[in-house]
Amino acid sequence: xxxxxxxxxxxxxxxxxxxxxxxxxxxxxxxxxxxxxxxxxxxxxxxxxxxxxxxxxxxxxxxxxxxxxxxxxxxxxxxxxxxxxxxxxxxxxxxxxxxxxxxxxxxxxxxxxxxxxxxxxxxxxxxxxxxxxxxxxxxxxxxxxxxxxxxxxxxxxxxxxxxxxxxxxxxxxxxxxxxxxxxxxxxxxxxxxxxxxxxxxxxxx
Numbered sequence: 561x562x563x564x565x566x567x568x569x570x571x572x573x574x575x576x577x578x579x580x581x582x583x584x585x586x587x588x589x590x591x592x593x594x595x596x597x598x599x600x601x602x603x604x605x606x607x608x609x610x611x612x613x614x615x616x617x618x619x620x621x622x623x624x625x626x627x628x629x630x631x632x633x634x635x636x637x638x639x640x641x642x643x644x645x646x647x648x649x650x651x652x653x654x655x656x657x658x659x660x661x662x663x664x665x666x667x668x669x670x671x672x673x674x675x676x677x678x679x680x681x682x683x684x685x686x687x688x689x690x691x692x693x694x695x696x697x698x699x700x701x702x703x704x705x706x707x708x709x710x711x712x713x714x715x716x717x718x719x720x721x722x723x724x725x726x727x728x729x730x731x732x733x734x735x736x737x738x739x740x741x742x743x744x745x746x747x748x749x750x751x752x753x754x755x756x757x758x759x760x761x762x763x764x765x
Contacts, residue, residue, distance in 0.1 A: 573602050573625055573675055573677075574625065574626075575597060575625065575677070577625055577648055577649050578623055578625060578677060579593055580649075581623075581649050581650075582693075582697060585696075585697045585700050585701055586693045586694075586696045586697045586700070587693060588693055589693075592691055592693065595690070595691075596687060596690075596691060596694065597677075599679060599683040599686060599687055600623070600677040600678060600679045600683070601620065601677070601678045601679070601680075602675070602676070602677055602678075603620070603622075603675075603676045603677075603678050604673065604674065604675055604676070605627070605629075605670045605673070605674040605676060606670065606673055606674075607670055607671065607672050607673050608669065608670060609669070609670050610667060610668065610669050610670075611629065611652070611668040611669070611670070611676070612654065612664060612666075612667070612668050613667050613668075614633065614634065614663070614664060614665050614666060614667055615663045615664075616663055616664065617657055617658065617661055617662065617663055617664070618653065618654050618657060618658055618664060618668075619658075619678070619680060620653075620676075620678025620679060620680060621651060621652075621653025621654070621655055621658060621678065621679050621680075621681075621684070622651065622652050622653060622668070622676045622677070622678050623650070623651050623676065623677040623678075623679070624646055624647065624648050624649065624650055624651075624652060624674060624675075624676055625648065625674075625675040625676060625677055626648055626673075626674060626675040627647075627648065627670060627671075627672050627673060627674025627675060627676075628645065628646065628647050628648075628670075628671045628672050628674070628735070628738055628739065629645070629646045629652055629668055629669060629670050629671060629674060630642050630644070630645055630646075630668075630669055630671055630739075630743060631643050631644040631645075631646065631652065631666050631667065631668050632666070632667050632669070632746075633665055633666055633667070634667075640746060641746065641749070642743060642746045642747040643666070643713070643716075643747075644709070644712075645671075645732075645735055645739060645743075645747065646668075647732075647734070647735060647738075651705075652668055654666060655681065655684070655702075658680075658681040659681055671738070671739060671740075671743070672738065684698075716747075716748070716749070721748045721749070721750045721754070721755070721758060722758045722761070722762070724748055725744075725748060725755070725758050725759070725762070726762060728744070729762070741755060741756075
């Protein structure tokens, strides 16, 4: 994993998106934010690089400052199945794997050059002890994220691809512009040709 990651100077990384993200959940004093940043490692990941792979225990939980990544697994036949796209302003971590020290079964790959703030599980615990607002943030965010991911996984299995694609158009239009169509098709579990037909029907309606 670490061979793909390159240290990046924090002073030239725009961390305002991270502060805005935190403040969407809790109140974060400016001085606390500067101290909190010292617990994170600024990194870059080139297009095609892996932040972590299945079979590894991730070293860092990544917050994406810039860029887009895909999370995928391999099914029983060894074929890729995309389970999530992560854009700016979101975490893409495997805290359960980091906490238990058990390897993840997920791959996280950059679809474009990325700037990332990484935090170790040790520094997650330090932050919880140092900053009461971070503990509040953690308790607010992670149960919500878990429920959302479960709901999304169930919808991917139960909803027709055309419904799912229409929802992507409405909720995440930028994703459809930056992600290759064959990846969107994989995420929706359809062939690329099927996705093309879905798009054509939606354009006619």
